Amino acid sequence: MLSYAIFSVLVLAISATPVVYKDCGSVKGTINSIDVSSCATEPCQFRRGTNISVTINFKANEAVTGASTVVHGIIAGVRVPFPVPSDACKDMACPIASGASVAYSNVVYVEPVYPKIKLVVQWEVRDQAGQDLVCFVIPVEISD
Numbered sequence: 547m548l549s550y551a552i553f554s555v556l557v558l559a560i561s562a563t564p565v566v567y568k569d570c571g572s573v574k575g576t577i578n579s580i581d582v583s584s585c586a587t588e589p590c591q592f593r594r595g596t597n598i599s600v601t602i603n604f605k606a607n608e609a610v611t612g613a614s615t616v617v618h619g620i621i622a623g624v625r626v627p628f629p630v631p632s633d634a635c636k637d638m639a640c641p642i643a644s645g646a647s648v649a650y651s652n653v654v655y656v657e658p659v660y661p662k663i664k665l666v667v668q669w670e671v672r673d674q675a676g677q678d679l680v681c682f683v684i685p686v687e688i689s690d
């Protein structure tokens with residue numbers, strides 16, 4: 547009985563961890579894992595007035611000398627730019643050698659004035675030529 551309870555807790559803890567995401571064209575990199583806080587359930591619950599941390603582990607398929615973060619919200623099919631600091635080399639160590647494993651981590655603040663809506667968040671990390679090292683989308687609900 548006890549071991550069953552422990553097993554259930556373990557399974558829950560493990561199965562709640564991975565974020566459900568779709569790769570939307572990571573051509574210059576290969577995603578190993580994505581960790582977004584508040585994504586234990588689908589859609590991710592982005593609570594207003596909180597910080598959301600985004601951690602991406604990926605492999606670079608080329609040498610990277612510069613990179614930018616580009617985030618969009620897709621609201622009822624319309625892509626809306628989401629303001630984030632552009633320089634992705636502040637969120638990971640640059641330059642990056644081809645084949646290297648990269649840990650990228652960023653934080654976004656969910657403004658209290660954001661509307662409570664469901665949307666899809668598209669997160670891109672682009673290389674020096676503007677091509678995607680990483681592109682993923684996750685379903686998100688903005689809540690209280």
Ligand SMILES: *[C@@H]1O[C@H](CO)[C@@H](O)[C@H](O)[C@H]1NC(C)=O
Binds near residue numbers: 597653655
């Ligand atoms: C969010 O993060 C910023 C910068 O790291 C920090 O100054 C702020 O206090 C955080 N806010 C909350 C609600 O955690």
